[in-house]
Amino acid sequence: MSATDQVSKEAMAPVGGESGGLPSPDMMEAAEIVLPCRDFDASLEFYRHTLGFKIETIYPADSPSTAIVFGHGVRLRLERGSDSAAVTLRLTSADPAFKAPIDLVAPNGARIIIAPKGMGYTLPPIDQSFVFQPIGETPDWGAGRAGMLYRDLIPNRQGGRFIASHIKIPVGGPVPDYVHFHKVRFQMIYCKAGWVRLAYEDQGEPFIMKAGDCVLQPPEIRHRVLECSDGLEVVEIGCPAEHPTMVDHTMTLPTDRFDPERDFNGQLFVWHEADKADWHPWRFDGFVYRDLGIEAATHGLARVRVAKARGATGPVMETASHKGEFLFFFALSGHGSLVVEGEGRFDLSPGDSTVIPADTGFSIDSAADGLEVLEIGLPAEA
Incomplete structure (x- = not known):
């Protein structure tokens, strides 16, 4: 040698x-x-x-x-x-x-x-803790992908298992996005304010998601943000917190194929339109909710609802709890109070968010002008 x-x-x-x-x-x-x-x-x-x-x-x-x-x-x-x-x-x-x-x-x-070579992401173990993230008078916005501004709603990421972001684009017009997809377990976007025009693989022509609407993005579905209004605001929830965004340079959207029932890694695409929803009694008296169709599309992986108070509800005497791995609330409009066992009482204003750990009692009530909240829970049956 x-x-x-x-x-x-x-x-x-x-x-x-x-x-x-x-x-x-x-x-x-x-x-x-x-x-x-x-x-x-x-x-x-x-x-x-x-x-x-x-x-x-x-x-x-x-x-x-x-x-x-x-x-x-x-x-x-x-x-x-x-x-x-x-x-x-x-x-x-x-x-x-x-x-x-x-x-x-x-x-x-x-x-x-x-x-x-991995599956694209690592799912950290369940690590639940209570989080209350107020929007405050000077929200902390950071620059993210494609020129969007991001506000972190779960700073501790629940041990890396979940991420929730409040995203906005102050000045509307064409969005410098590209056809891409995410290697992810769960991901949804709720439109809080304004509108955004989107295109999704095999889902037909581009459509406009308005305030109150929601989309479920199944794992690896190709999509693109095309344009938006001034003052667009959305709430995005993903699991796990860190997952790759992959660019597809070969696909053009919209695709020639239309297949709304296509299965993407065990999930279906959902575009929930708020003005077509039915309302039902919620877990707390004085509130009603609309279901966003995500429980059926994910086969029970997640449940997403929007609940609103019909006027003032007053202090809630009974508490609720859950047995799942994740329960998240985001205040959309109105004002109210959140009471969490062992943590205290918190005022709720638009933009505030919270994560409630399993087996923790909590209650929500509304002030006179009515409270509206987005609720995400995994798994659905919990």
Whole structure:
């Protein structure tokens, strides 16, 4: 064995952790050159608009920190962070026997990461806690994907299992979006104010979602935001909190195919129109609710309702609780009070939100001008 061969073998040894065996080269699917970026947003704009790269994947949506772009025969993985002295090459393997990432150093000093191909997201364990997130006088809005402004409604993410975002676009017109999809367990969007024109895979011509309407986005359905009104506001709930957004550069929306009953990974697409809904008595006296059709479309994974008070309800004497993994409320309009066992009483105003843990008693009442709340629960039967 030559000295050069010896150096190469030593340099390619796995670094840290359990090394296991290298996957077969025939099972390698993709390679990415990893480029840390001190200014992630400026770097992404440079590679896209100055150099002509296209986005393949970007996440998380509310504050992107990783983007995979491709073009000119190469794929780059832009990661928010400090500059790196050495080049990193990241590869993924479809070998089913390959379970844990391997970290290598090449003879030229480049870092090589080989990672198993995953389902696109990791579902963290259930980690429930009480959250009350008031909108306050100066809401904290941050820049997110496609020029949208995001407000975090669950800062602790319930251990990474759920994310809820209040999203707005102050100035309407065409939205700089692209055909994309999400690798996600559950995702829905409720329109709080204004309107937005959307297109979805196999769901016909683009349509306008108005205030009070809702869409369920089944996992991996292709879609695109086309335009919106001034002052658009939506509430988006996703599980898990971190999931990839993938760009589809080959599909054009709307598609020629119309299949409203198409199954997308066990779920159906839903466009709920508020002005067509029926109302029923809710869990608290003086309230009625409309069901948004998501329980049936997800086969019981989630239930989504909008409840409203018919005038003032006064203090509620009885409490409710749940046995599920997630119960979330967002105040849409009006004013009222939330009382949570062991936590106290909270005033509810439009834009406030809360997460109620399982087996925790709570009640909601309404002030004179009537309260309206969005309710999301997983699973539905809980």
